[in-house]
Amino acid sequence: MKFKIYSVASIILISAVCLSGCAEFHAPPPHSILVDPTADEVKTEAGKHERVMEDGWYFGELPRIFKSPYGQTSLDDKVRFAIAEAKFLKESKQNMAKDMTTYVPYSQRAEFAQKWWQASDQAKSFGEQPEKLHILWIQESLMDGSELWWRALEDKNRATMDAMRALAHDEEQKRVSQFLDVEGQPRSLSNMVDGK
Numbered sequence: 001m002k003f004k005i006y007s008v009a010s011i012i013l014i015s016a017v018c019l020s021g022c023a024e025f026h027a028p029p030p031h032s033i034l035v036d037p038t039a040d041e042v043k044t045e046a047g048k049h050e051r052v053m054e055d056g057w058y059f060g061e062l063p064r065i066f067k068s069p070y071g072q073t074s075l076d077d078k079v080r081f082a083i084a085e086a087k088f089l090k091e092s093k094q095n096m097a098k099d100m101t102t103y104v105p106y107s108q109r110a111e112f113a114q115k116w117w118q119a120s121d122q123a124k125s126f127g128e129q130p131e132k133l134h135i136l137w138i139q140e141s142l143m144d145g146s147e148l149w150w151r152a153l154e155d156k157n158r159a160t161m162d163a164m165r166a167l168a169h170d171e172e173q174k175r176v177s178q179f180l181d182v183e184g185q186p187r188s189l190s191n192m193v194d195g196k
Contacts, residue, residue, distance in 0.1 A: 033160070034153060034156075034157045034160060034161070034165075035156055035157060036086070036153065036156075037149070037152035037153050037155070037156045039079060039080075039083060041152045041155070041156060042079050042082055042083060042148055042149060042152040043075065043076070043079045044152070045148055045151050045152040045155065046075055046078055046079050046082070046148045047075060049064065049148075050075050050078075052064070053065055057147060058143055058147060058173045058177065059170040059171075059173045059174055059177075060170070062177060064144070064147075066140050066144075067133075067136055067140070068129070068133045068134075068136035068137040068140050069125055069126075069129065069133065069137060070136075070137045070140045070141045070144070071140070073122055077120060077121070077122055078141075078144065078145065078148065079148070080120075081113075081116060081117075081120075081141055081145045082144075082145035082146070082148040082149045083149065084116055084145075085109075085112070085113070085116075085141075085142065085145040085146060085149065086145075086146075086149045088104075088109075088112050089104055089146075092104045092108070094172075096168035096169075096171060096172055097162075097164045097165040097167075097168040100168070100171065103172060103175060103180075105180070105181040105182075106175070106176060106179045106180050106181050106187075107181050109142050109176065110138050110139075110142070113138045113141055113142055114138060117137070117138070117141070131193055132189065132193050135189065135192045135193060136189065139176065139177075139179065139189075142176050143173060143176050143177060146169075146172065146173060146176070147173065150169050154166075179191070179192055
């Protein structure tokens with residue numbers, strides 16, 4: 001039998017870290033109930049990031065850069081869309097933290113976004129876009145709306161937010177960034193423009 005020999009200083013340091021960390025860390029119960037942010041809380045979060053290019057905004061990789069006129073829509077429009085999208089996903093029974101197969105396919109999200117923007121005060125601008133910018137507007141609004149909602153939700157529920165929800169949110173954003181309907185079959189903007 002082999003034994004590792006640790007110095008007394010190492011043992012004291014490890015014990016101190018464990019005791020101080022363990023004494024203050026209270027893991028939330030898995031899938032604890034979260035309180036939805038209010039429209040004002042989503043707007044506050046959105047306001048912090050409006051007209052700011054943020055690197056790693058989506059799942060720590062993609063920046064918050066808009067290539068479609070979605071970026072020029074008002075803060076209020078972005079907030080209203082974020083809230084409507086969150087409601088749509090909730091009504092669609094998406095809960096990826098519990099079950100990844102509940103992911104709402106991109107085509108259903110895009111259909112929701114299309115109808116929402118067509119009924120918004122941005123309907124004229126949205127309808128005038130060429131196909132490529134139209135597709136981008138939908139995708140950018142879906143990703144940005146989800147991120148604004150998520151960050152407001154996370155801020156409001158700091159004490160009860162668990163790691164699985166954060167991982168599920170990042171995975172959801174990756175799938176939306178790939179226009180994903182079917183697992184393992186990502187698409188690109190050119191695929192979408194070509195109707196594939």
